Amino acid sequence: MTRTSTIYTCQTCGAETRQYFGRCTSCGDWNSIIEEVIKSSNIKSKNKKDLASKGLSQNHSQLISSIENHATERMTSGYQEFDRVLGGGLVPGSLILIGGDPGIGKSTLLLQSATEMALYKSVLYITAEESSHQVQLRWKRLEKEKSNLHLYAETNIDLILDEIEIFNPDIAIIDSIQALQDDSLGGTPGSVTQVRECAAALQRLAKSKNIALILVGHVTKEGMLAGPKVLEHLVDVVLTFEGDRFASHRILRTIKNRYGATNELGVFEMQGQGLIEVQNPSELFLSSENAPGVATIVACEGTRPIAIDLQALINQTSYPSPRRTTTGIESNRLHQILAVIEKHMNIPLSRFDCYLAVAGGLDVEEPAADLGIAAAVISSYKQMELPKGIVLIGEVGLGGQLRSVSQMQLRLREAGRLGFKQAIIPRAKSMDLKREKDSKIEVIQASNINEALENTLKIKI
Structure with missing residues (x-):
């Protein structure tokens, strides 16, 4: 009963x-x-049946040194930017969760990737939010040639599991996990129980059949992945697809990756024929024109260095309390740097409004941008342009001192590759960066913010 x-x-x-x-x-x-x-x-009978059918109950403990090592060959997604964030491609038997705002291009990215992967692997695209005809119409707009991609429109998890077992693809894509439903459970599709149990059933099947499984997930109004937190723990890779609705570029970012580095970043551009990968993302975030209040930094997203323009505007306030507005930079970071400038450089910024933005809409969270923020603020305050061909890299401490940041050589090589002539960085005793041949850039080291900005602006502050 x-x-x-x-x-x-x-x-x-x-x-x-x-x-x-x-x-x-x-x-x-x-x-x-x-x-x-x-x-x-x-629930109990279904779980027991699944475990028995998948043979998971036959596992026994083994010595870790005696486990046979099988070389795992990754499968390419068809796009280098997608492979980069995955750590080199899709691992057979892995679960990948990709989330993003509605209309950002998740389904377009996966449909394009599935079409490319179907040229050399068996791929099953399961759509739970659209009919097969609607997906085909979108596929035709991508101007793709005839493909071996298989479509299956269904929301019932039992039928989906049966189809995957029968077809036995190398790669399966489910769009989306929130639209699936298990009739043996209560609640509506997208509820916590439905999402958790459907994802667990898919995970057991993917691991037993060695199928690379990609799940599309919704996001909440706060921008977080919808559903229970256990869903993120269950999968092997968590990706977010970000972008400004008013900009053409999209950013694929790694939040969790059991098979590669986290915080990796891939850049795409939305065009009429779909998403086009951007091999040199620095060109999206750099301007050819020089102006007061603009400074260039080199930020690192995972293992990828990206040169970015920071824009600052300092204007005398007409309010009792000055305004502090940021785009792409944490506001508390700006407040801290403004306080350091006012304290150690005797500039009365408390009487000025300050607006700071990252060109291109990218979010920069690392402290390596501190020196660039300070230079942009001083440049706007003094109404002086920074010299062309110069980048600033470094963290600013509360005492005005400069602290070194990680992956400095990687940042300098990227700046040199883009044609920058000078880099102002924190002084480091353990490295003689002036003699670094690979960077192809003159390195100017500074101990504090005053020394760094005097070298940058060529004036006595």
Whole structure:
């Protein structure tokens, strides 16, 4: 006899309780708890059947040194930028979760990639939000030639599992995990229980059949991946697809990767025929014109260095409290650097509004941008252009001192490759960067912010 029980689940964090609360006791969100009816016998029997059929219960402990090592050959996605963020390609048997805002281009990216992968591998594209005809119309707009890509439109998880077992593809794509439904469970598609159980069933099948599985995930209004946090723990790779609706470029970023580096970044540009990969992303974030308030930095996203223009505007305020506005830079970072400039350089910035933006809409979180921010602010305040062909790299401490940052050689090589002549960096005793032949750039070292900006602006501050 089937027994049912009622639980209350938070849609934000996945916490479960036996009693309803207006506010989640785990994450603190209001009105995020919903009622779900669980059929316990169905879940247990289904899980046992799955485990037995997949042979997972036959595993036994082994000495780690005695485990046979099988060389795993990665499968290319058809795009170098996509392969970069994956760590070199798709690993057989891995689960990849990709999320992003609606309309940003997740389905377009995966449809293009699936078309390319279908030229040499068997690929199954499962659409749960569109019909096969609608996907075909979008595929035709991409101006792709005849493909061996297989489409399957279904939302029922049992039918999807059966189709994957019968077809046995090398790569399967599901768009999206929030649209799948297990009829043996209570709740609507997209609920915490539905997402968790459907993802777990897909994971067991992918691991047992050695299928690379890509899941598309929705995001919340705060920009976080929707669904329970256990979904991110369940998968091997978590990617986010970001971009400004008013800009043409899109950024694919690695949040989690069990088979490669995190914080890797791939850049695409949306055009009429779909997404085009950008091999040299620095050209998107650099301007050929020089103006007061513009400074160039070299930021590192994972192992990729990118030269970026920072733009600052300093204007005398007409308000009792000056305005501080940032785009692409954390506002607290700007407040800290402004305080350092005012304290150690005797510039009364408390009487001026300050606006700071990263060109191209990229988000820069690392402290290596501190020196560039300070230079852009001083340049706008003095109404003086920074010399052409100069980049600034370094972290600014509260005492005005400069601190070195990681991957300095990589940043200098990128600046030299782009034609920059000079780089101002923190002084480092352990490295003689002036003699670095690979950087092809003159290195000027400075101990504090005053010394660095005097060398940059060529004036006594």
